[in-house]
Every structure is written in structure tokens, then in C-alpha cells.
Amino acid sequence: MPLNLFPLQYEVIPDKADHTRNVINLIKEADEIVHGGDPDDEGQLLVDELILFAGYTKTVKRVLISDNTPNAVKKSLANLKDNSDFFGIYQKTYARTAGDLLYGLSMSRAYTIAAQAKGYQGVLSVGRVQTPILGLIVRRWLANQAHTSSFFYTLDGTFTVGGNTFTARLKPSEDLLKDEKGRVIDKAAIDRVGDRCKGQAATVRDCAVKEKQTTPPLPFNLIKLQQHMNKRFGLTAAQTLEITQALREKYKAITYNRPSFPAHISCN
Known part of the structure; x- marks a missing residue:
């Protein structure tokens, strides 16, 4: 303990192998790549992982598109950045992903072995996010039972x-x-x-x-919108995400719908 998992080894998901191979072949043919991942941490990581996995060493630019309307897309394409400017975001997100994996596998193994030594026969799953949330739920349930x-x-x-x-x-x-x-x-x-x-x-x-003076409420970010739609209309988080995805991609009625940061209004 902890498990020795570094450096992390990537393996292509079997049912995505053909698609991944085609993309990598196209990457290797390109003289320049424009990284068009979602404008958030995970979007940066997702595309950077594939570029690095392909061993591409030529020029990579970054386009940040949060609004799918034609004029907004053209404006973003006219303002390309060097992808190296966003390498810190890739490193941060990669570190979080690797840390979650190391913590989850190591702690799940440790807790399971300790529990089995006391007669428990199942597996105890531990995670950076899931375990604190489970703890909050259990403490709330215990408080409710003792009320x-x-x-x-x-x-x-x-x-x-x-x-x-x-x-x-x-x-x-x-x-x-x-x-x-x-x-x-x-x-x-x-x-x-x-x-x-x-x-x-x-x-x-x-x-x-x-x-x-009372300031007006800020626009929703995804989490706040999902909470509101669940309370008001009983929609699940997945249903709200699906609706916002359609509003963004099909109808171009809203901008990027997955930010985890607080909503704000841009003057641009």
C-alpha cells in the first residue's frame, strides 16, 4: 500500500478501437492540429490524452467554443491559442484523475482486507467523492433515526x-x-x-x-440548473443534461452547458 500504478498505462476500450485507430491515423497525417475539446478541464484532458497517446509532436492550437452559433464559432476560430498555454490545465486534470485512481484502488483494497479480517465477505468501495457523500447520507440518516x-x-x-x-x-x-x-x-x-x-x-x-439593493440572481450553471429542475419539475440530472445538450447542439439556444464553475455574464 499504496498500489504502484505509475506511470499510468493507457489501454483502448475494445469497442472504441476502430474509431480510435482512425483518429490516430488522421492525427499522424496532420501538419497542424486544432484542439476543439469542450472548454473545461475534462475537455482539455480528453483531447490532450489522445494527442499524446498518438505521439504527435507538431503544432497544436486550441480553440475555445462555448457558443455554437456561426458568428461565435467564426470569432473563436479567428482567435486560436497555442495548446501549450493550456498544458497546466491538462496536468491538473490528469493529476486529479490519477490521484482518484490511486486513492480509490488502494483504499478500497485496504478497507476490504481490514473488513474481511473481521468477517465481512463483501467489497468496500472507497472513493474521493463517493465516500464523503455516502458519509453525509449516513450521518443524516442516523440523525433522522435518532430524532x-x-x-x-x-x-x-x-x-x-x-x-x-x-x-x-x-x-x-x-x-x-x-x-x-x-x-x-x-x-x-x-x-x-x-x-x-x-x-x-x-x-x-x-x-x-x-x-x-438586491442583486439579480446569476444565470444557472449545470449543477444549479439540475437541482432547480429536480425540485420544480422532478427531472433527473441526466434528463436535464440531455435537454440542455439539445438546446445547445440542435437549437443553438444556449452556450456551453457543462460548466462546473459559478455562472457569470461575459461582456464580450
Whole structure:
């Protein structure tokens, strides 16, 4: 431990062998290559891996296309970069991929052997992403199982002042019985306060007017959109991705649909 996996060895997936061979043959015939992978980390890695695997040493340019409309594509093609400028992105993504592989295989083996020594007969899968997520789910489930129902009470009133109607909530006084979060747990006491206030005139003791600015929400990135579509329409992440892919490729209605970074608005 850990497993000695370096340098990583690439192997072509059998059902992709013919396609890969054809692409590599075309790469070797080219005097110059334009790298047109998706404008993100994985897009950089995907094409760079194939170029390096083919042993290509001539000029490689990089085009970044996030908008498939003709004018935007022409503008991107007129602004080619040296692919070497993006080598750091390739290295970063390759390192993450290699690290995930090393960590996943080594830790899965270690945990499985340790568990089997205690009588467990299955395989324990460990991963950089999957294990923390599984831990969050398990802790949430355990907290749910250990939860004991408790009740607290609030008192809301509707008031009319100067022709304007608004709702206000009672701020509990010190003599009301409260839980550790300051919430009233004595229903009878709340009911008595409500009965005393019902139909009575209210006095506004203090009033403040403040100007506030609220910025509009940013456009969705893919993750936020998938969350929204699941809550609003019950769509799975895969369904939302499929829809955005069609909107981008078929209808050219949106720009690149797979960014993991926060959405922003470009002035270009």
C-alpha cells in the first residue's frame, strides 16, 4: 500500500478501437492540429490524452467554443491559442484523475482486507467523492433515526396602521418557557397571550426605513440548473443534461452547458 500504478498505462476500450485507430491515423497525417475539446478541464484532458497517446509532436492550437452559433464559432476560430498555454490545465486534470485512481484502488483494497479480517465477505468501495457523500447520507440518516419530535409555538398577528396591513410575530418575553433555541414550548401561555391581544389596538413604538439593493440572481450553471429542475419539475440530472445538450447542439439556444464553475455574464 499504496498500489504502484505509475506511470499510468493507457489501454483502448475494445469497442472504441476502430474509431480510435482512425483518429490516430488522421492525427499522424496532420501538419497542424486544432484542439476543439469542450472548454473545461475534462475537455482539455480528453483531447490532450489522445494527442499524446498518438505521439504527435507538431503544432497544436486550441480553440475555445462555448457558443455554437456561426458568428461565435467564426470569432473563436479567428482567435486560436497555442495548446501549450493550456498544458497546466491538462496536468491538473490528469493529476486529479490519477490521484482518484490511486486513492480509490488502494483504499478500497485496504478497507476490504481490514473488513474481511473481521468477517465481512463483501467489497468496500472507497472513493474521493463517493465516500464523503455516502458519509453525509449516513450521518443524516442516523440523525433522522435518532430524532425525537418536539413542539414549539409562535404567535402571529395581523395589524392595520395608516391604511396598511401587515403581519408581525410575537417576540417572546423572558418569562415564557422556551427551549435551548429560544422557542416557546408552553402552548397554554401562548394561547393566553393571544387571547389578551385579540381585538386590541396596537401601538407602533419604532419605525425605520432603509434602502436596500438586491442583486439579480446569476444565470444557472449545470449543477444549479439540475437541482432547480429536480425540485420544480422532478427531472433527473441526466434528463436535464440531455435537454440542455439539445438546446445547445440542435437549437443553438444556449452556450456551453457543462460548466462546473459559478455562472457569470461575459461582456464580450
